Amino acid sequence: MASGNWPQGVRIDPVTGALAPETGHYTKRLSELRHIFHDAPALERAVAQQADPVVYDVAEYRQPDSDLYFGTTTIFPGTVGDEYYMTRGHFHERPDAAEIYSALHGTGVLLLESRTGENKIVEMTPGVTAFIPPEWAHRTMNVGRDNFVFLWACSPTAGHDYSQILKKGMRQLLLQRDGRPELVPNPNWS
Numbered sequence: 001m002a003s004g005n006w007p008q009g010v011r012i013d014p015v016t017g018a019l020a021p022e023t024g025h026y027t028k029r030l031s032e033l034r035h036i037f038h039d040a041p042a043l044e045r046a047v048a049q050q051a052d053p054v055v056y057d058v059a060e061y062r063q064p065d066s067d068l069y070f071g072t073t074t075i076f077p078g079t080v081g082d083e084y085y086m087t088r089g090h091f092h093e094r095p096d097a098a099e100i101y102s103a104l105h106g107t108g109v110l111l112l113e114s115r116t117g118e119n120k121i122v123e124m125t126p127g128v129t130a131f132i133p134p135e136w137a138h139r140t141m142n143v144g145r146d147n148f149v150f151l152w153a154c155s156p157t158a159g160h161d162y163s164q165i166l167k168k169g170m171r172q173l174l175l176q177r178d179g180r181p182e183l184v185p186n187p188n189w190s
């Protein structure tokens with residue numbers, strides 16, 4: 001049921017990802033992303049030497065009694081060893097829950113992996129919108145020198161299932177090789 005100021009327009013700053021108004025916000029620092037990056041010593045060095053930098057920031061806008069919510073994710077530029085700053089990556093808990101990602105600023109890569117092990121990558125630059133099908137894990141990396149900002153929208157009951165990626169990782173890693181992103185098989189995937 002609409003109430004108060006809702007329905008309303010939400011202003012998005014494409015460079016910072018800030019939403020006005022927003023209904024929620026969180027930040028992930030490097031120390032909260034242990035086991036996500038493959039080079040554990042490089043991660044510990046960066047946590048110590050760079051005062052535990054913020055890797056990404058998520059702002060959201062949700063309203064009650066609705067089957068849709070949206071937000072922005074801002075991944076800051078950076079690497080941990082040879083791996084680009086990235087999100088944890090997740091499947092949705094609900095097997096019919098899809099999502100869209102739409103690039104607003106910077107240069108990113110969306111890495112997709114199905115339950116049966118197929119992989120896809122989508123280069124995310126402003127103007128590109130990706131459809132993430134149900135039952136495909138999704139993780140995004142910032143492969144540029146500026147903030148990578150994208151808009152996302154999905155069901156608030158989609159749920160985040162991190163268990164498989166935390167346990168096994170994803171089958172492919174996107175590494176910086178000669179200054180450029182290259183997809184390589186994850187040697188630690190099990």
Ligand code: M6P
Binds near residue numbers: 071087
């Ligand atoms: C996107 C959305 C969010 C997600 C965020 C960070 O913005 O899919 O639902 O939380 O990315 O990704 P993750 O939770 O995998 O770290």
Ligand code: ZN
Binds near residue numbers: 090
């Ligand atoms: Zn998702």
